[in-house]
Structure formats: C-alpha cells, structure tokens
Amino acid sequence: MIRNIGSTQANWASSSVNIMLWVGTVVPAFLMTVLGYIAFTQFVSSEEDYQWVEHTYEVIIDSRKIEKQMVDLETGQRGFIITGREKFLEPFEVAKKSIFSEIEFLRQKTRDNAPQTARLNSLDLLISRWLQKAGVPEIEARQQFDRGEITFESVSDMLIGEGGKIIVDDARALLLEFIAVEEALIQKRKQKAIDEIRSSEYILAFGVAFATFISLLSGWFTSRNILNADWVKSKQTEIVKKLQGTDKIEGFSNSLLSTLMPVVSAQAGSVFCVGPRGGDKLYRVGTYGMSSLNASLESVEKGQGLVGQCFAEGKEIRVVDIPESYFDIESSLGKAKPKEILLVPVKHENAVVAVIELATFSKLSEKSHSLLLMLSESLGVMVSNISTSEKTKSLLTEVKVIEERSSGIIDSSIDTIITIDHVGTVLSFNLAGEKLFGYQAEEVIGQNVKILMPNPYQDEHDGYLKQYSDTGEKKIIGIGRGVEAKKKNGMTFPMDLSVSEIRLAGKTIFSGTIRDITERKEAESNLQQANAELEEFAYRTSHDLRSPIVSSVRLLDMTMNHLVEQDQDMALQCLSHAQSSLTKLNVLIGDILVLTEAKNKAEEDREIDIAALISDAITKMEHMENFDRLDIQKDLRFDGVLCSKEIRVNMVLENLISNAIKYQDTNRLSSYIKISTFKSGDEFVLEIEDNGLGIPEDQQDELFTMFRRFHPKTAFGSGLGLYLMKKSADVLNGKVSFQNLQEGSIFRLSIPV
Amino acid sequence: MKEKLVSVMVVDDSEPDQFICKYVLEKHNPNMTVLQAYDGEEALEMLKKSAQKPEIIFLDINMPRLDGHGFLAAYDSVVDKSAVVVMLTSSDQSKDKERSLSYQFVKDYLVKPLDEPLLDVLSRTLD
Numbered sequence: 001m002i003r004n005i006g007s008t009q010a011n012w013a014s015s016s017v018n019i020m021l022w023v024g025t026v027v028p029a030f031l032m033t034v035l036g037y038i039a040f041t042q043f044v045s046s047e048e049d050y051q052w053v054e055h056t057y058e059v060i061i062d063s064r065k066i067e068k069q070m071v072d073l074e075t076g077q078r079g080f081i082i083t084g085r086e087k088f089l090e091p092f093e094v095a096k097k098s099i100f101s102e103i104e105f106l107r108q109k110t111r112d113n114a115p116q117t118a119r120l121n122s123l124d125l126l127i128s129r130w131l132q133k134a135g136v137p138e139i140e141a142r143q144q145f146d147r148g149e150i151t152f153e154s155v156s157d158m159l160i161g162e163g164g165k166i167i168v169d170d171a172r173a174l175l176l177e178f179i180a181v182e183e184a185l186i187q188k189r190k191q192k193a194i195d196e197i198r199s200s201e202y203i204l205a206f207g208v209a210f211a212t213f214i215s216l217l218s219g220w221f222t223s224r225n226i227l228n229a230d231w232v233k234s235k236q237t238e239i240v241k242k243l244q245g246t247d248k249i250e251g252f253s254n255s256l257l258s259t260l261m262p263v264v265s266a267q268a269g270s271v272f273c274v275g276p277r278g279g280d281k282l283y284r285v286g287t288y289g290m291s292s293l294n295a296s297l298e299s300v301e302k303g304q305g306l307v308g309q310c311f312a313e314g315k316e317i318r319v320v321d322i323p324e325s326y327f328d329i330e331s332s333l334g335k336a337k338p339k340e341i342l343l344v345p346v347k348h349e350n351a352v353v354a355v356i357e358l359a360t361f362s363k364l365s366e367k368s369h370s371l372l373l374m375l376s377e378s379l380g381v382m383v384s385n386i387s388t389s390e391k392t393k394s395l396l397t398e399v400k401v402i403e404e405r406s407s408g409i410i411d412s413s414i415d416t417i418i419t420i421d422h423v424g425t426v427l428s429f430n431l432a433g434e435k436l437f438g439y440q441a442e443e444v445i446g447q448n449v450k451i452l453m454p455n456p457y458q459d460e461h462d463g464y465l466k467q468y469s470d471t472g473e474k475k476i477i478g479i480g481r482g483v484e485a486k487k488k489n490g491m492t493f494p495m496d497l498s499v500s501e502i503r504l505a506g507k508t509i510f511s512g513t514i515r516d517i518t519e520r521k522e523a524e525s526n527l528q529q530a531n532a533e534l535e536e537f538a539y540r541t542s543h544d545l546r547s548p549i550v551s552s553v554r555l556l557d558m559t560m561n562h563l564v565e566q567d568q569d570m571a572l573q574c575l576s577h578a579q580s581s582l583t584k585l586n587v588l589i590g591d592i593l594v595l596t597e598a599k600n601k602a603e604e605d606r607e608i609d610i611a612a613l614i615s616d617a618i619t620k621m622e623h624m625e626n627f628d629r630l631d632i633q634k635d636l637r638f639d640g641v642l643c644s645k646e647i648r649v650n651m652v653l654e655n656l657i658s659n660a661i662k663y664q665d666t667n668r669l670s671s672y673i674k675i676s677t678f679k680s681g682d683e684f685v686l687e688i689e690d691n692g693l694g695i696p697e698d699q700q701d702e703l704f705t706m707f708r709r710f711h712p713k714t715a716f717g718s719g720l721g722l723y724l725m726k727k728s729a730d731v732l733n734g735k736v737s738f739q740n741l742q743e744g745s746i747f748r749l750s751i752p753v
Numbered sequence: 754m755k756e757k758l759v760s761v762m763v764v765d766d767s768e769p770d771q772f773i774c775k776y777v778l779e780k781h782n783p784n785m786t787v788l789q790a791y792d793g794e795e796a797l798e799m800l801k802k803s804a805q806k807p808e809i810i811f812l813d814i815n816m817p818r819l820d821g822h823g824f825l826a827a828y829d830s831v832v833d834k835s836a837v838v839v840m841l842t843s844s845d846q847s848k849d850k851e852r853s854l855s856y857q858f859v860k861d862y863l864v865k866p867l868d869e870p871l872l873d874v875l876s877r878t879l880d
Contacts (some may be wrong), residue, residue: 539846543815547843547865551769554866558776577769696818709766709817719817 020225024218028211035207042200049193055109056186062106063179069095069102070127070175074168077135081142089139096135099127113185119178126171134164228367235263236374240382249273249386253286253354260375261288261358264368267329267338269358272300272307273383282311282355289329310343310355316373317343320363329359340364344372348380353387416514419502424448424465427509436516438488449512454486469508485514494521536705544588544718548581555581584718591718594651598728603645610677610686611636613646617654624661631672638677642684644751648728652736655721656688656747664692665744683734683750691744703738725749762788762807762836764796764824766816770865774811774841777867793819797827800836809879811841811867814849822849825856834858839875841867 076092079085103124110116144150239259246252253271261269268289272282280302303312310317319341328335338359346354356376407428410417416433420426426449429441437444437452444451450458467473485495496515501508555578562571614634621627642649657673664671674689695703695710702708704726709719722736729736734751759782763774775787788807790796793816800806810828814821821842828834840853840862850862861878863871 539844540815543844543846547767547815548769550843550865551767551773554773554868555769558773573772577772581767581769699818 020218020221024215024222027214027218031207031211031214035204038203038207039200042196042203046193046196049189049196053186053189053193056182056189059106059109060179060182060186062102062109063175063182066099066102066106066123067172067175067179069099070168070171073099073127073131073135077139081138084142084146092135092139096131100124103127116178116181119174119181123171123174123178126167126174130164130167130171134167138164228370231367232371232374235371236378239263239375240378243379243382247386247389249285249383249390252382252386254288256356256379257286257288260356260372264358264360264364264371265362266358266360266364266368269356270307271354271356272311273354274352274387282307285354288358306341306343307355307357310345310357311352314345314347314350314352316345318364319343329361336361342369342372344376346376346379346383348384353380353383414515417511418444418449418452418514419509419511420449422465422469422508422510424450424461433514436487436514437485443488452485454484454492457483458486485516493518496520540719541588541592545585548585548588552578552581552585588718588720591720591724595720595724595727598648598651598724598731601647603647605643605645608642608644608646608649610638610642610649610684613650613653614675614677617650617657620654621657621661624658626664626666626671627661629666629671630661630664631670633672633674635674635676638679638684640679640684640753642751642753644684644732648731649749649751652725652728652749653686655725656686656749659721659747660688660690660692664690679753680750682752684753686749687746688748689741689744689746691741694740694743694745695738697740700738700740704736759784760786760788760805760807762790762796762799762810763841764790764793764810764816764821765813765841766791767813770813774867777869777872781869781872792816793821793824793827796824797831800828800831806833807836810836810838811863812838814840814842814844814853822852825853825859828858829856837879839863841865 072091072095076088076090076095079088080092103120107117107120107124110120141150141154145152145154239256242259243252243255246255253273257269257271261267266288269287270284270290271286273285275281275283281299282302283299300308300311302308306317306319320339322337322339322341324337326337326341329338339361340363341357341359342364344356345352346356356372356379358372410428411431413430413432416436417428417430418426418433419428426444426447429439429444433439433444434441439452448461450461453461483495483497484492485497486492494517496517497512499510499512501510555574559571559574559578562568562574614636618632657675660673668691672691674687676685676687676689678685678687693710699708699710704722708722725736729749729751732751734749737748737750739746739748761778763771763778765771765774771789771791775789778785778787786805786807788799788803788805790799795818796810796812797819812821812824819827821840825838828838836858838856838859840850840859842849842863843865845864853859854862861875863875
C-alpha cells in the first residue's frame with residue numbers, strides 16, 4: 001500500500017502540540033462553563049420547588065384555620081343549643097363571618113390546581129348548606145324554645161334528625177382530603193427539589209472529573225510532543241553540525257546516511273542528488289546498508305520509479321506492505337524485506353535538489369518521521385551550497401585551463417600584450433613585451449603603465465583613464481592609434497596601439513596590443529618621399545620638356561618671318577636660339593633616360609678597378625669646353641678590393657668630374673681638380689676637390705634634390721645630375737656628401753667595402 | 754600703354770625665351786628699354802641698383818638660385834613696389850597660378866611664348 005502524506009510541514013510537530021494545548025485549555029473551560037450553567041439552573045429550579053413547598057405549607061395552615069372555624073361553627077352551635085347560653089354563640093358567629101373569606105383566600109392560592117379548587121368550591125357549598133339547613137335553624141329553634149314558643153320535643157326532633165351532622169362530616173372529610181392532597185404535594189415537591197440538587201451534584205462531579213481528565217490528557221500529550229520536538233531539534237542540530245564543512249556531495253551524502261540511519265532506526269538508505277548542472281536526472285551519491293546489487297542503480301530520470309516520482313512531485317512517499325519482489329536488506333546473518341520505505345524530497349527554494357530514500361524493519365516512529373521532514377528543509381540549503389561550490393570549483397578549473405591556454409597564446413604572441421586595471425596599474429606583460437621594451441615582466445607588473453610612455457602621453461594618460469570612466473569618451477579604445485612608446489633605455493618608437501575594454505565580474509580592465517611600427521613608418525616615409533619625388537619629377541619634366549619646344553616653335557616662326565623680310569642676320573640668331581633650346585631638350589631627355597635606367601637596372605656586384613675607371617672617365621671628358629685649362633691631379637691611395645656595381649660607381653664618378661669641369665671658375669688664373677681614393681674605416685672613399693664656383697651657402701640644403709641648378713647662364717645642366725648621383729649612392733648603400741671650401745668644394749662618395 | 758610703357762624687366766633663365774621676349778616687346782614699342790635678369794636674385798639686385806625702374810616685370814617660375822615664387826616673396830617685402838608683375842612661364846599648373854596671383858601686385862598670368870596678340874590683351878588689362 002502506497003500512501004501519499006501530502007506536503008511536508010516544517011512545524012508539523014509543533015502544530016500538533018499547539019492543537020493539544022488548545023484542546024487541553026479550551027475543552028475543560030467549555031465544560032466548566034456548561035456545568036456551571038447546568039448547576040445554576042438546577043439550583044434555581046430547586047429553589048422554585050422550595051417556594052412551592054412553602055406555598056403548600058401556607059395552604060395547609062390556611063386549611064387548618066378553616067378546619068378550626070368549622071369546629072368553632074359546630075361546637076358553638078351545639079353548645080348554645082345544649083346550654084342555651086349566648087356565650088357559646090360568639091365563636092360561631094365569628095367563624096360564620098370569616099369562614100367564607102378564608103375559603104375564598106385559599107381558593108385564590110390554589111387556583112392553579114383545578115381539583116383542589118373544585119374541592120374548595122364543594123366545601124363552600126357544604127358549609128353554606130349546613131348553615132342554611134342545620135346551623136341557623138337549630139339556633140332559632142332553641143331561642144324559640146327558650147322563649148317558650150316551641151316545645152322541647154320539637155327541638156329535640158329537630159336535633160335527632162341528624163341532617164346537620166352528615167353535612168358537617170362531609171365537609172370535614174372534604175377538607176381533610178384537601179389537606180391530604182396538599183401534604184402529598186409537599187412530599188412530591190420536596191422530593192423533586194432533592195432530586196434536582198442531587199443530579200446537579202452528580203453532573204458537577206462528573207464534569208469536573210472529565211475536565212480534569214481532558215486537561216491531564218492534553219498536558220501529557222503536549223509534554224510528550226515537546227519532548228519529541230526537543231529530540232527532533234537536537235538530532236537535527238547534531239546531524240547538521242556533523243555535515244557542516246563537507247564540500248563534496250558524495251562525502252556529504254554518506255556522512256548524512258551514516259549519522260541519520262541509526263537515529264531513525266532505519267536499516268538501509270540512499271541519497272540521490274541532481275547533477276551539478278541541474279536537469280531532470282538524479283544521481284545516486286550515497287548509500288547505506290545496501291548490497292552492491294541494490295546500489296547498482298546509478299541515476300534515475302524524473303518520474304522514473306519511486307525516487308523519480310518523489311523528485312517529480314516534490315512530496316514524500318511512504319510505502320508500507322512491501323511487495324514480495326522488493327529488495328531485501330542484507331547482513332551476513334541473512335536478509336529480510338523492509339517493513340516500510342520512506343522517500344523524502346530535499347528542497348531548496350521550492351526545487352527538489354535531492355531525494356533521501358530509506359527502508360526500515362519496524363514501523364518508522366512519528367518523531368523519526370518528523371526529524372526526516374525537518375532535516376529535509378535544512379539539508380536543501382546545504383545540498384545547494386555544496387552543489388554551488390562544486391560548480392564554482394569546476395568553473396575555476398575551467399577558468400584556470402582557459403587562463404593557462406590564453407596566457408600561452410599571449411606569451412607566444414608576436415605582439416606585445418599588456419593588461420591594465422582602471423587606474424592604469426599593469427596586470428600582465430607578455431614575452432613579446434619584455435623583448436620590445438627591455439623590461440622584465442616583474443619590473444612592469446604592479447607599476448603604472450605610464451612608465452612605458454614618453455610625454456605627452458605619460459602626463460596625460462591618467463586623464464584619459466579618468467575621462468573614460470567619467471564620460472565614456474574614448475581616446476584609443478577600439479580605435480587603434482599610432483602613438484609613441486618608450487623603452488627601458490629611454491628610446492621611443494612609433495607603435496600601433498589597439499586597446500580593448502574587458503569587463504570581468506564588474507571590474508573593467510583594458511588590454512592593449514602593441515606593435516612596433518618603426519620599419520613600417522620608415523617604409524611609409526620612403527614611399528611618401530618617392531611619391532613626392534615622382535610628383536616633382538612629373539611636374540618638372542612636363543615643364544622642362546615643353547618649354548624648349550614651345551620656344552623653338554616660336555623661334556622657327558620668327559626665323560620664317562625674318563627670311564621673308566630678308567633679314568638674314570636676325571633669322572640666323574633665331575635659328576641659333578632654337579638650336580640651343582633643342583640641345584638643352586636633348587640633354588634633358590638623355591638625363592631622364594639615364595635616371596630611369598639607373599632606377600630600374602639591377603646590377604651584380606663585381607670587382608672594380610677604380611684607377612682604370614677614373615682614367616677612362618677623364619678621357620671621355622677631354623672634348624668638354626675649358627677642359628684644357630684644368631690641372632687634373634690624382635691621389636689614389638686605395639689599395640683594397642672594391643666590390644660594387646661598376647656602372648653606378650662610374651655614373652657618380654663621371655658626373656662629379658664633368659660637374660667639376662663645367663662649373664670651374666674661369667675667372668681664376670688656374671683651375672684644378674684633385675681626384676683621391678682612400679680607405680676610411682670600413683669604407684671606400686672617392687673625393688673630387690676643385691677650386692670652382694662652389695655652391696651658394698643658402699642653397700646647399702637642396703643640393704641633391706631634382707632639377708636644381710645653381711649657376712645661371714653657366715652651362716646648360718638639366719638639374720638632375722646630383723639627384724642622380726644620390727640615387728646611385730643609395731643603390732650602392734653608400735653616401736654622397738659635399739663640403740664647402742674657401743675656394744671651391746669637395747664632393748665625396750663613400751661606399752662600404 | 755604704347756607711349757607710357759618705356760621700361761620693362763624680363764626675368765628668365767632661358768636665353769631663347771629672353772630673346773623672343775625682347776624681340777616681341779621691342780617690336781611693340783621700339784623705344785622700350787628691356788632689362789634682362791637670368792634669375793630672381795639677379796632681378797632683385799637689378800631693381801635695387803638700376804636707375805631706370807621698370808613698369809612691368811615679366812617673371813618666369815623655374816629658375817636657378819631664386820625661382821619665381823622666391824622672387825615674389827622677396828619682392829613682397831620691398832617697400833617700393835612701383836612695378837607690377839606679370840607671370841610669363843611655360844607652367845600652366847593651377848597650383849603655380851593660384852600661388853602667384855595671390856599677390857596683389859601680380860596682375861596677370863601668361864603662358865609662353867609671348868606674342869603680340871597676347872601683349873595687346875595685356876595692355877587692355879593694365880589700362
């Protein structure tokens with residue numbers, strides 16, 4: 001037989017105590033009230049009875065008075081008749097006067113009693129008749145006799161007639177009957193009053209006894225319940241205390257069972273608990289006194305079996321009359337069916353978190369039952385706490401794994417990754433950061449991230465953080481910016497910084513990813529320069545190429561006009577200018593071609609005979625104007641092996657020599673060029689010194705830029721020569737430089753050997 | 754203008770252009786004095802030293818030492834700006850044009866070569 005007990009009540013025991021206390025107080029109080037009322041009404045009723053008795057006594061006394069008056073009537077009359085003395089007539093007359101009013105008085109008193117009233121009526125009639133027939137006529141006859149009006153015989157006949165005597169006797173008998181009735185009534189009323197008093201005594205005695213019994217019963221029950229509740233409380237406290245500090249559900253369950261089972265005299269039990277992630281499944285987490293076979297059930301679904309049912313309904317299930325097929329409780333001595341099985345749900349915040357199942361050989365006592373119900377309440381919190389703590393632990397483990405994994409990722413990152421808190425304190429600093437900044441992580445962690453910044457960022461960073469936390473205004477977060485960073489050695493470098501905000505458990509941290517973009521910046525600036533050069537080049541060529549053509553066309557037009565006008569001299573002048581324009585164009589185009597080639601040509605390094613190269617170059621220049629004026633000196637001290645790109649070295653060399661020839665100062669008496677080679681450190685150096693026109697000081701900055709000419713009216717350079725030289729030197733990983741002399745200048749090419 | 758214009762200066766580093774310019778101007782007014790400077794620097798020096806002040810300066814842009822823009826900047830700070838400047842250059846880049854015309858004393862921007870119809874237009878502009 002399976003019986004559902006309904007929902008468990010924590011105050012089950014105390015509520016039953018309350019009921020018993022209530023019964024013990026209210027029932028006796030009610031009884032006393034009822035009894036008091038009954039006794040009171042009984043007393044009232046018996047007092048009424050006594051009044052009636054008194055009344056009856058009065059009636060009897062009045063009856064006796066009437067009886068005496070009747071005697072007075074009769075004896076007075078007889079005395080007068082016999083003696084003839086008037087004195088005897090006095091009582092007669094008195095009685096005759098009052099007897100009827102007495103009877104009337106009595107009749108009034110007994111008017112509730114019809115038979116008695118009737119008797120009094122008859123009495124009244126009889127006395128009247130006696131007075132009329134015997135009493136008064138006989139007295140008159142005696143008086144007539146005394147006066148001698150009648151004879152003695154006639155009087156005596158009258159008396160012998162005896163009519164009067166019968167009437168008196170009847171009346172007396174009637175009155176006696178009346179009195180007898182009243183006396184019987186007294187007896188009856190007295191008896192009734194006594195009976196009532198006695199019965200109320202009985203009721204009181206019984207009632208008091210009953211109330212006392214109820215009180216005692218309630219007291220006994222209450223004290224028993226209080227004792228039971230105390231037991232339940234103390235056992236509950238004991239068990240809960242024992243379970244405190246357990247942080248694993250299995251340990252908790254086994255500890256619970258081993259403590260609880262002996263206390264409630266159960267022989268076997270299990271604890272089922274929901275999994276750490278909740279759900280509709282219960283797992284067996286503890287057993288007590290069960291063979292491994294019975295304990296093989298590992299988990300149950302909601303609604304499956306009694307455990308699942310208890311889980312689903314959240315109500316306790318009590319089973320008595322265990323079916324034959326049910327499991328046995330085993331010991332080494334044998335096995336037996338349990339007598340009773342109880343399943344108690346353990347709830348937390350109205351959700352079932354565990355089910356305790358136990359089996360007993362004997363009937364489970366009420367106090368054990370109530371202990372189980374009480375326990376299930378406090379266990380709910382504990383189970384839920386353990387489950388929460390297990391969940392937290394498993395999450396912590398997960399977090400740790402993730403943390404290790406992510407710190408691995410962070411450390412293997414090429415980019416520097418730094419995390420800071422909301423005020424800028426460094427929380428983490430990865431390996432790439434150590435390499436880039438030259439700090440060890442320990443030196444940076446705990447410090448303010450400002451130490452990694454140059455000014456103005458260093459001074460302003462606190463402000464950025466504060467502004468962000470106050471207003472949400474972002475400087476860098478999510479935007480990514482090119483800013484500068486500072487290494488441990490004080491060097492600054494351009495970096496690409498992207499900051500993201502991470503909110504963890506209500507705290508804000510910032511993660512910054514930093515990449516050194518020095519190289520990129522350089523490449524960018526190179527590219528920018530190349531672009532600027534290209535633009536300049538396009539602008540200049542378009543102008544410088546167009547200009548001589550425009551002029552030549554105009555000049556040829558003028559030539560034609562002059563020829564028509566037959567002004568041969570002017571025509572020749574125009575032609576000469578046109579020729580010089582076109583020559584200039586030709587030179588320019590040649591230079592542009594060389595420049596383009598120089599920029600694009602790939603050339604292998606090879607050993608260069610620099611002396612031979614210089615000789616060839618000089619030979620090439622021999623046809624140039626004013627070449628013969630020059631004293632060309634050579635000081636070739638370089639004795640190492642120069643391995644470089646010959647064509648480019650030659651280009652620089654030829655340019656330098658031809659410049660020296662072109663821009664010689666023809667106003668001097670003697671002009672010279674001195675060509676020297678030597679080794680300086682790891683570099684091969686070629687120097688060309690002259691005492692020529694030199695470069696105006698304020699224009700030396702623009703020396704190696706495109707289309708720069710410094711000497712108007714002197715020679716027709718394209719302005720590309722020095723630029724071309726610089727580009728070539730760049731390709732050679734070398735440098736061209738210029739030094740101003742008192743008279744003239746020195747141009748120098750240095751190439752690493 | 755024909756009568757009034759007696760002295761002009763041509764600032765250009767190109768010999769052929771100087772020749773063309775001088776020819777056209779003298780053809781326009783045979784009495785005209787044409788001062789020739791081969792770069793900005795020379796032009797400034799000539800303005801300082803020469804007794805005869807030009808009424809118009811024809812100015813090229815691409816020149817060695819001090820180019821046209823450099824000359825304009827320098828001329829801007831000169832107190833005596835009796836001569837107006839007319840650009841005469843082979844560059845028709847709007848960048849150059851805007852930059853030159855931003856000076857109050859630069860009256861026109863001509864693209865080479867200078868010829869008589871162009872000079873007539875200029876005369877009307879200056880009148």
